Amino acid sequence: MSRPHLTLVSDGLPLPVAHEAEPEAPAEIAATASPARPAPLSAWSNVHAADAIRASSAQAQLAPPDSRRALKAFVKNPTAMTGLVFLALVVAAALAAPILYPDDPLAMVARPLLWPGQDPDFPLGTDSLGRDVAAGLFHGARVSLMVGLAATAIGLLLGTSVGALAGYFGGRLDALLVRLIEIFQSIPSFILLIVLVAIAQPTIATITVAIGLVTWPTIARLARAEFRAIRAKEFVAAAKSLGYGHTRIILREILPNALPPLIVTASVMVAMAILNESALSFMGMGDPNVVSWGSMIGAGRELLRTAWFLTALPGLVIVFTVLALNLIGDGLNDALNPRLAAER
Amino acid sequence: MHQFLRLSRVLARTLVHAVPTVIGIVILDFFLLRLAPGDAADVMAGESGAATEETMAALRSRFGLDLPVLDQLLAYLSNLAHFSLGYSPRYNMPVADLILQRLPSSLALMGIALGLALVIGVGLGVVMATQVGRWPDRVLSVLALLFYSVPSFWIGLMLIVLFSVHLGWLPSGGAGSIGTEATGLAALLDKARYMLLPALALSLFYVAIYARLTRAAMLEVRSQDFIRTARAKGLSPMAVTLRHALRNALLPVTTIAGVHLGGLMGGAVVVETVYSWPGLGRLAYEAVMSRDFTVLLGVLLLSSFLVILANILVDLLQAWLDPRIEAAP
Numbered sequence: 001m002s003r004p005h006l007t008l009v010s011d012g013l014p015l016p017v018a019h020e021a022e023p024e025a026p027a028e029i030a031a032t033a034s035p036a037r038p039a040p041l042s043a044w045s046n047v048h049a050a051d052a053i054r055a056s057s058a059q060a061q062l063a064p065p066d067s068r069r070a071l072k073a074f075v076k077n078p079t080a081m082t083g084l085v086f087l088a089l090v091v092a093a094a095l096a097a098p099i100l101y102p103d104d105p106l107a108m109v110a111r112p113l114l115w116p117g118q119d120p121d122f123p124l125g126t127d128s129l130g131r132d133v134a135a136g137l138f139h140g141a142r143v144s145l146m147v148g149l150a151a152t153a154i155g156l157l158l159g160t161s162v163g164a165l166a167g168y169f170g171g172r173l174d175a176l177l178v179r180l181i182e183i184f185q186s187i188p189s190f191i192l193l194i195v196l197v198a199i200a201q202p203t204i205a206t207i208t209v210a211i212g213l214v215t216w217p218t219i220a221r222l223a224r225a226e227f228r229a230i231r232a233k234e235f236v237a238a239a240k241s242l243g244y245g246h247t248r249i250i251l252r253e254i255l256p257n258a259l260p261p262l263i264v265t266a267s268v269m270v271a272m273a274i275l276n277e278s279a280l281s282f283m284g285m286g287d288p289n290v291v292s293w294g295s296m297i298g299a300g301r302e303l304l305r306t307a308w309f310l311t312a313l314p315g316l317v318i319v320f321t322v323l324a325l326n327l328i329g330d331g332l333n334d335a336l337n338p339r340l341a342a343e344r
Numbered sequence: 345m346h347q348f349l350r351l352s353r354v355l356a357r358t359l360v361h362a363v364p365t366v367i368g369i370v371i372l373d374f375f376l377l378r379l380a381p382g383d384a385a386d387v388m389a390g391e392s393g394a395a396t397e398e399t400m401a402a403l404r405s406r407f408g409l410d411l412p413v414l415d416q417l418l419a420y421l422s423n424l425a426h427f428s429l430g431y432s433p434r435y436n437m438p439v440a441d442l443i444l445q446r447l448p449s450s451l452a453l454m455g456i457a458l459g460l461a462l463v464i465g466v467g468l469g470v471v472m473a474t475q476v477g478r479w480p481d482r483v484l485s486v487l488a489l490l491f492y493s494v495p496s497f498w499i500g501l502m503l504i505v506l507f508s509v510h511l512g513w514l515p516s517g518g519a520g521s522i523g524t525e526a527t528g529l530a531a532l533l534d535k536a537r538y539m540l541l542p543a544l545a546l547s548l549f550y551v552a553i554y555a556r557l558t559r560a561a562m563l564e565v566r567s568q569d570f571i572r573t574a575r576a577k578g579l580s581p582m583a584v585t586l587r588h589a590l591r592n593a594l595l596p597v598t599t600i601a602g603v604h605l606g607g608l609m610g611g612a613v614v615v616e617t618v619y620s621w622p623g624l625g626r627l628a629y630e631a632v633m634s635r636d637f638t639v640l641l642g643v644l645l646l647s648s649f650l651v652i653l654a655n656i657l658v659d660l661l662q663a664w665l666d667p668r669i670e671a672a673p
Contacts, residue, residue, distance in 0.1 A: 183368040187648045190610025191628060195644055198632045199380050275495050279614050282497050283629060297498055308505045315498035322493035330489070
């Protein structure tokens with residue numbers, strides 16, 4: 001839902017990124033505090049002076065980007081591993097859905113409103129039309145994951161392109177694109193999402209594209225800040241002096257170095273996309289031909305007083321999935337950010 | 345006097361900065377409205393039951409729907425300049441009036457939710473920062489992450505199950521008892537009873553954000569020299585935490601709180617439908633269900649303006665809180 005994200009304003013657009021080096025600030029701070037830092041403060045170099053000196057010395061000692069170290073940190077992180085295990089369970093459920101429940105989850109299969117445990121054939125009960133709740137949850141996992149991943153891919157592609165162009169070329173193009181980003185960030189994204197889906201008719205495809213269209217500004221801001229910071233580095237100047245073209249510099253030189261923060265944000269974006277999709281289908285704006293966790297909650301809502309499990313179960317599954325993704329996001333952040341902090 | 349001048353310079357700068365954004369949003373809104381299936385003539389013909397080609401054409405020319413796109417855009421802009429967002433045949437009243445009628449209850453809900461989120465979130469954040477690494481910090485961190493992952497509409501429904509259905513303490517929806525003659529404090533309490541659950545459902549997500557943010561900001565501030573000075577001069581840990589660390593950590597929190605208005609608006613749409621709260625979000629929902637795109641896009645436009653307004657206010661607040669912020673050119 002339009003849920004603003006932690007990353008909504010993650011980098012004050014106008015500010016240089018240089019101040020984010022904080023040796024004593026664990027990664028989490030860089031993630032959550034940096035968005036908050038009021039933009040104009042960064043002009044006050046003395047505010048972080050003491051830290052900055054230590055940061056630059058740490059920078060000198062640190063090895064160049066080392067993805068193996070990040071991977072090791074990620075694997076050792078209990079938060080991240082918990083998230084991965086949770087997510088693996090959801091993915092397994094999505095993959096197993098057509099095997100365990102080969103029939104249409106929207107088909108009526110039993111007596112309506114069986115409570116969980118009442119009939120061993122339907123361990124999670126049935127809804128008011130006699131549809132198997134467990135089958136709905138398994139098939140819903142497919143929809144949620146698919147929409148979440150595809151929407152994030154769209155948002156990532158769009159946002160990175162816009163951010164890369166703005167950050168790399170600067171000047172007028174930058175000013176124009178920043179305006180565009182600002183316009184999209186001023187519009188409450190969930191309301192825009194509703195408008196887009198209402199105009200385009202709800203299907204899985206339109207919902208996915210619409211979610212991608214409302215989430216790209218977050219990535220664009222982040223990508224722009226990264227590209228601006230990296231553009232100024234020596235290796236980019238070296239690449240330029242070798243005569244590489246803009247496309248090659250953007251894609252092969254800068255992009256790999258700008259990826260880590262984008263990856264962290266992407267994992268949270270998948271979570272947000274899943275929440276958005278569930279909110280849409282809860283409101284009856286989902287694809288009517290597929291079963292989705294949100295639409296199950298929407299249907300169960302009518303029977304909230306008598307059969308609250310119909311609402312509770314799909315919601316718990318959403319929380320489980322989104323929590324898994326957020327845990328992974330936190331873990332990625334911890335693994336990728338120390339290096340980032342030092343690099344800057 | 346200097347303060348006033350500085351603030352008015354900041355205001356002028358942010359206002360000028362907002363103008364292109366506003367224009368961009370209006371144009372986007374206009375084109376979305378044109379993309380929407382069916383125009384006002386279709387809607388009116390549908391409402392009246394039947395219409396011939398001739399009356400449709402007459403309606404279209406009356407509303408200027410047969411003009412070139414650019415002329416229509418200009419007409420739309422001139423309407424907007426007169427604070428007219430169009431007319432809703434369904435509600436039989438101007439869209440602007442309709443929205444303004446719903447706005448106060450939405451703002452009240454969002455304001456209370458934001459207030460709750462700030463108080464609870466900052467409180468939790470302070471506890472987490474002072475206990476960093478120990479079990480209260482760990483437990484609250486997990487809790488914050490959980491809050492961050494819960495869909496607001498679902499927690500809203502669960503709150504209804506617990507507090508309205510099983511415990512019977514609070515009403516499950518609506519905005520006030522019907523037919524009460526209560527006035528003064530009693531009326532306020534009645535209102536509060538209806539507002540508590542939706543505000544709580546809406547705020548939970550932001551509680552998580554502010555808790556994490558406050559924790560991070562406190563930890564960052566903690567390592568700075570003035571905190572060491574405050575400790576060195578013998579202030580109690582409590583005084584250092586609250587008067588020195590928290591005060592400085594709050595600046596980032598206030599900044600981001602203003603930015604969250606847009607998100608709150610979106611959240612309110614869903615939460616208001618859960619609690620049948622008569623606000624903007626509920627109006628947007630009804631507009632979608634009845635395919636009333638004039639109303640829907642009016643809500644979109646107005647809520648975007650509110651976000652821009654909130655951002656301007658935040659800029660001013662920041663400039664006031666932090667005298668180092670000057671009006672940049």
